[in-house]
Each structure stands twice: as C-alpha cells, then as structure tokens.
Amino acid sequence: MTALTLPDIAAQATHSSLPLDWVGMCNIALPVLLDGSMLRASADAGVSLDDGSARGIHMSRLYLALEAFERQPLTPQLLHQVLLNFLESHAGLSVGAYLKVRFDYMLKRPALISPLAGWKAYPVTLSAQVKDEMFHVELKVEVDYSSTCPCSAALARQLIQQQFLTDFGNQPLSHEAVLSWLGSAQGVVATPHSQRSVAQLQVRLKKGTSELPISALIDQAEAALGTAVQTAVKRADEQAFALANGQNLMFCEDAARRLHLTLQRLTWAAGFALRVEHAESLHAHDAVAQSQWCW
Structure with missing residues (x-):
C-alpha cells in the first residue's frame, strides 16, 4: 500500500x-x-x-x-x-x-537605612528585527517610583503657616512650644499628595553592542528619579523615604526631563523614547509626559 x-x-x-x-x-x-x-x-x-x-x-x-x-x-x-x-x-x-x-528582570534592592533588602521585578521587552539586511535591537524597561506634587506641597505649607498664626498669633514663643506643635496633628494640618508613578523607557542599542545593559538602564533611571519604590522597610527606612520625597518634588514634566537628559548620556544608546505616568491621587485621571531622541 x-x-x-x-x-x-x-x-x-x-x-x-x-x-x-x-x-x-x-x-x-x-x-x-x-x-x-x-x-x-x-x-x-x-x-x-x-x-x-x-x-x-x-x-x-x-x-x-x-x-x-x-x-x-x-x-x-x-x-x-x-x-x-x-x-x-x-x-x-x-x-x-x-x-x-518579554520577561520580568529581578533585582535585589537594599533598604534606605536598615540592613533589610527585597526583590523587585522590572518588566522587560526586547524587540529585534532584520529587514533589508539591517539589524537592530530595542530594550524597553518599566521602572516604578514615587512622585510628590510640587503644587500640593506648596498648598500644604501654606495651610501649616495659617494654622501656626491661628494657634500662636502674637503670643511669646518658646522653643519647647513650637517643637511640640510641629510634632502634633494640630500643627501639621495638611500633607502633600504623592502618587505611584511609572517610567517606560525604550532604548535602541548601538550597532555592535554585545551585552544587554538591563541593570545599567534601571540603575541610571532610578538614580535620576531619586525616589524608586522600596521593598522591605523598617520605620527608619519609611522616614528616609518620606524625606527623599519631600526634597524631590516633581511634576511628570520634571521626571520626563530628568530621564531624557540621563538617557542621552548613555554611550550604548542610539536613540530612545520615554513615557512617564503619574497615577494621580487627587484626580481620577493620570498625568503623562513623553519625550524621544534620535528615534
């Protein structure tokens, strides 16, 4: 058969x-x-x-x-x-x-003050193509961070000033009384709002790049932003994070500009596109900024 x-x-x-x-x-x-x-x-x-x-x-x-x-x-x-x-x-x-x-890239990150450490997962996408004998690779990572609104911080400071005038007026002040007031809920009547934010960074690798610089890209981005989200923390770490946020106020436009300038300095980048999203805690919508270079 x-x-x-x-x-x-x-x-x-x-x-x-x-x-x-x-x-x-x-x-x-x-x-x-x-x-x-x-x-x-x-x-x-x-x-x-x-x-x-x-x-x-x-x-x-x-x-x-x-x-x-x-x-x-x-x-x-x-x-x-x-x-x-x-x-x-x-x-x-x-x-x-x-x-x-697509995969998650795992990095163990230390706490800000204490000896604790924990793992963070960074979503990574590699896009590669060959067309007309031309080859290129693009590396995309997502980095989570915290952003505190500069406008909200200024408004909170003004409310604290008003409460100070209400509570003390023209009374004589003592160091102990002011210190006690600053440490009370009656004194600090308002706090600025912060939001979980994400930066999406897509970098085209220069021709001849032999390794995938995933860690380097993440490290540079987190250093530029200054307030990457934390893993395991003690109270001292949480306080240090609050201090970092208070000294690192930023709109989404500020975050996008910081990242743009940082990515431009990467010796292995032939171009990039970036997008930052601040998930608003005041509004039901998000604040977004985008930028690109040599794309």
Whole structure:
C-alpha cells in the first residue's frame, strides 16, 4: 500500500496575490538564559510575507528556531542569529524577520537605612528585527517610583503657616512650644499628595553592542528619579523615604526631563523614547509626559 504524502496547504498559491507585512505567532512560552539563570518569558515571532502569491508561511519553522534560547545566553548576537534563521527557513518568501521577547528582570534592592533588602521585578521587552539586511535591537524597561506634587506641597505649607498664626498669633514663643506643635496633628494640618508613578523607557542599542545593559538602564533611571519604590522597610527606612520625597518634588514634566537628559548620556544608546505616568491621587485621571531622541 502506497503511503500518502501529507498535504502542505500553506505552500499552495492564493487567489489574492497580496504581500503581508507580518505573519507569525504571539505569546509563545519560552525559557531564556540571562545572568546565569533561566527565566520564564513569552515571545512574538514573525516574518514578512513578501511573496504575495504564497498562501502562508511555515510557522513551525519559526517555533523550532526559538529552541536556541534554551541553550545560549540571551544577547543581541543570539537575537540576530535567530532572526537570520527565520529568514533562512523562509527563503524566497520573506525579507524581514521580527522577534519580541518579554520577561520580568529581578533585582535585589537594599533598604534606605536598615540592613533589610527585597526583590523587585522590572518588566522587560526586547524587540529585534532584520529587514533589508539591517539589524537592530530595542530594550524597553518599566521602572516604578514615587512622585510628590510640587503644587500640593506648596498648598500644604501654606495651610501649616495659617494654622501656626491661628494657634500662636502674637503670643511669646518658646522653643519647647513650637517643637511640640510641629510634632502634633494640630500643627501639621495638611500633607502633600504623592502618587505611584511609572517610567517606560525604550532604548535602541548601538550597532555592535554585545551585552544587554538591563541593570545599567534601571540603575541610571532610578538614580535620576531619586525616589524608586522600596521593598522591605523598617520605620527608619519609611522616614528616609518620606524625606527623599519631600526634597524631590516633581511634576511628570520634571521626571520626563530628568530621564531624557540621563538617557542621552548613555554611550550604548542610539536613540530612545520615554513615557512617564503619574497615577494621580487627587484626580481620577493620570498625568503623562513623553519625550524621544534620535528615534
């Protein structure tokens, strides 16, 4: 009995001769090796379908090419090689290959004062593509921080001044009385509002960059912002964080400008786009600022 050849429907011609920009798969479960550890990731993989007469691509070939991530550390070179494998397996069909890898990058962060420390997860997205033989990689990270509104701080200070005049008027003042008043709820009648904020930083790596500077990007961003959210804390750490916020007032525009100037100084960045979002505690909407350079 003659064995039947399995049909290859994707190889059949289509009646609508039309190229497609991107064809592939999204949210593929994928392990990646980074800094000596295996991380759980998800990937989007695809190619352009430039032969408009072809009905489809070979998605299984893209899937199998992703096995390289199980064996080799995650680097720009590995991303490039996987994309070239995409194109090699689709010779005559595609001239562009695309890959996006998402995972959480874990860093252990010390408390501000006490010896405590805790883990923080930073969402990371790597976007890579080869098109017309040109290769580039973009690194995107999200950094959470606290932001205290300068306007709210000024209004709170004014209310405290008014309460001081009400309570003391033209009375003689003693050091002890003023100190007691400042430490009471009656004295500090208002506090400025702060909000959980997030910075989304997308940096295009310069050609020839051999490593993924994830930690460096996060460290530079948190240093520029000054009030990154904390992990494990004692009361002394919480007090130090309150002090940092009080001395680090910022609108979303201030945060965006600080980050822009910081990212411009990165020697491995060919360009960037950034977005900051301050989740308002006063309003039901958020405050947003964006900036970019050489994009």
